[in-house]
Amino acid sequence: MTEQTAAELTPEQARERFRSGWRVPTAGxxxxxxxxxxxxVPREYAYDVLLFAQRNPKPCPVLDVTEPGAVxxxxxxxxxxxxxPAYRVYRDGEFxxxxxxxxxxxxxxxVSFLIGCSFTxxxxxxxxxxxxxxxxxxxxVPMYVTDRECRPAGGMAGPLVVSMRPLPASAVATAVRxxxxxxxxxxxxxxxxxxAELGIADLGQPDFGDAVDVxxxxxxVFWACGVTPQAAVMRSRPPFALSxxxxxxxxxxxxxxxxxxx
Amino acid sequence: MTEQTAAELTPEQARERFRSGWRVPTAGxxxxxxxxxxxxVPREYAYDVLLFAQRNPKPCPVLDVTEPGAVxxxxxxxxxxxxxPAYRVYRDGEFxxxxxxxxxxxxxxxVSFLIGCSFTxxxxxxxxxxxxxxxxxxxxVPMYVTDRECRPAGGMAGPLVVSMRPLPASAVATAVRxxxxxxxxxxxxxxxxxxAELGIADLGQPDFGDAVDVxxxxxxVFWACGVTPQAAVMRSRPPFALSxxxxxxxxxxxxxxxxxxx
Numbered sequence: 396m397t398e399q400t401a402a403e404l405t406p407e408q409a410r411e412r413f414r415s416g417w418r419v420p421t422a423g424x425x426x427x428x429x430x431x432x433x434x435x436v437p438r439e440y441a442y443d444v445l446l447f448a449q450r451n452p453k454p455c456p457v458l459d460v461t462e463p464g465a466v467x468x469x470x471x472x473x474x475x476x477x478x479x480p481a482y483r484v485y486r487d488g489e490f491x492x493x494x495x496x497x498x499x500x501x502x503x504x505x506v507s508f509l510i511g512c513s514f515t516x517x518x519x520x521x522x523x524x525x526x527x528x529x530x531x532x533x534x535x536v537p538m539y540v541t542d543r544e545c546r547p548a549g550g551m552a553g554p555l556v557v558s559m560r561p562l563p564a565s566a567v568a569t570a571v572r573x574x575x576x577x578x579x580x581x582x583x584x585x586x587x588x589x590x591a592e593l594g595i596a597d598l599g600q601p602d603f604g605d606a607v608d609v610x611x612x613x614x615x616v617f618w619a620c621g622v623t624p625q626a627a628v629m630r631s632r633p634p635f636a637l638s639x640x641x642x643x644x645x646x647x648x649x650x651x652x653x654x655x656x657x
Numbered sequence: 658m659t660e661q662t663a664a665e666l667t668p669e670q671a672r673e674r675f676r677s678g679w680r681v682p683t684a685g686x687x688x689x690x691x692x693x694x695x696x697x698v699p700r701e702y703a704y705d706v707l708l709f710a711q712r713n714p715k716p717c718p719v720l721d722v723t724e725p726g727a728v729x730x731x732x733x734x735x736x737x738x739x740x741x742p743a744y745r746v747y748r749d750g751e752f753x754x755x756x757x758x759x760x761x762x763x764x765x766x767x768v769s770f771l772i773g774c775s776f777t778x779x780x781x782x783x784x785x786x787x788x789x790x791x792x793x794x795x796x797x798v799p800m801y802v803t804d805r806e807c808r809p810a811g812g813m814a815g816p817l818v819v820s821m822r823p824l825p826a827s828a829v830a831t832a833v834r835x836x837x838x839x840x841x842x843x844x845x846x847x848x849x850x851x852x853a854e855l856g857i858a859d860l861g862q863p864d865f866g867d868a869v870d871v872x873x874x875x876x877x878v879f880w881a882c883g884v885t886p887q888a889a890v891m892r893s894r895p896p897f898a899l900s901x902x903x904x905x906x907x908x909x910x911x912x913x914x915x916x917x918x919x
Contacts, residue, residue, distance in 0.1 A: 442704035445711065449719055457711055578918075656840075656918070 432621030443549030454623035481640035488632030537601035542594025550631030694883030705811035716885035743902035750894030799863035804856025812893030
């Protein structure tokens with residue numbers, strides 16, 4: 396399958412391929428359809444997750460929350476156990492494995508959170524003439540753990556995680572303007588320029604995803620990232636939790652445009 | 658105290674007077690400072706309230722959620738037990754009494770939700786030349802239970818409650834534009850015109866607050882109202898719950914302007 400045909404898939408078609416084992420980062424896939432982070436925790440941990448999201452809306456914009464045990468929602472008609480390209484499994488807060496199918500591990504008390512993803516505004520960036528390096532380079536977006544602490548909730552606490560896109564200075568203002576219109580998928584950048592101010596030592600060594608080229612005259616631009624709640628959930632050490640694998644998102648049935656504010 | 662001096666109070670001064678027993682609807686008080694609805698429920702009911710709010714953001718924009726038992730938050734430096742002008746007390750989902758002080762009833766497991774209130778955008782309406790009838794008439798805003806059901810969450814379910822402001826046709830577009838900029842305090846109207854379409858039989862008989870004059874050529878304009886979660890909480894029949902009395906809001910330490918989007 397060429398990149399072109401892959402990009403043209405509907406959410407349903409993409410999910411069907413993921414179900415068959417297709418394991419790819421989802422940046423650039425299904426343009427025009429919103430992508431989402433997944434965090435699934437036992438019901439007794441769900442209040443802390445929801446409160447953490449409420450207190451940290453920039454990294455954790457909640458698109459939907461399932462009933463306990465439910466495997467689909469009004470914004471995701473697929474099966475949450477099989478229809479993402481890759482999952483991470485956590486036990487007692489520790490990452491134990493990645494899988495492409497979590498059917499065997501599913502529990503009836505799991506509450507799933509779908510949290511907005513910045514991949515959603517990348518179509519709008521491209522349409523506005525703003526380059527998106529990781530798509531150009533066919534890589535996963537680089538993500539970094541910062542030294543900024545989120546506001547805690549119950550047992551959940553942790554640092555802000557950001558995604559980074561390098562931009563020529565001339566494109567920064569447009570990128571701010573375009574992404575500001577998508578508050579439910581992280582909105583405007585949280586930081587533009589010096590990575591050291593976020594406690595990031597080396598852009599070439601992302602904590603998640605792949606490094607991308609930063610060219611002469613380009614500024615690194617940082618957006619809040621939906622991996623943030625994963626890190627915080629793990630800090631609260633739930634006996635069991637699932638998430639998407641970073642960059643391997645849930646492709647939803649929400650049109651990008653419906654997440655855009657005037 | 659004249660209306661003029663009352664309107665010029667700081668949030669701290671207003672809360673001090675409420676603490677001393679001053680019982681008034683808060684529309685028009687402390688212009689420039691955001692007002693909030695209060696709902697306090699035992700911790701075991703808090704997840705349903707928070708999820709209901711997440712699923713119904715228009716009537717239930719959450720400004721803050723306290724830790725269990727806490728009597729103040731970063732957005733409300735006063736004492737939640739005494740510093741609102743009036744409270745409602747519910748047992749097993751039934752309204753049992755109104756009070757101006759709930760200190761004696763307070764419980765260490767109460768989680769308090771501060772939910773945005775449309776009084777917050779009334780300063781902006783007035784500045785834009787849009788008349789606000791209940792302020793003109795020195796009354797509480799009229800509120801109505803509609804026939805539109807909210808999306809349920811756990812044991813919480815119930816109808817959308819709306820506030821109504823009558824406007825001359827020439828002011829409706831401005832009112833939409835101005836209030837759209839305040840999504841965290843209910844934002845744009847949910848309905849403009851025929852009350853029957855919302856299942857409201859008689860504007861002269863509001864379910865909460867006071868009726869106001871609707872003059873010839875004026876349209877009733879309806880905004881989602883923070884009384885909505887009160888009604889839904891009661892449907893879930895928690896053994897104990899508190900709320901503000903309709904129209905008698907928490908005056909917060911948040912400037913209106915910080916709730917305004919571009």
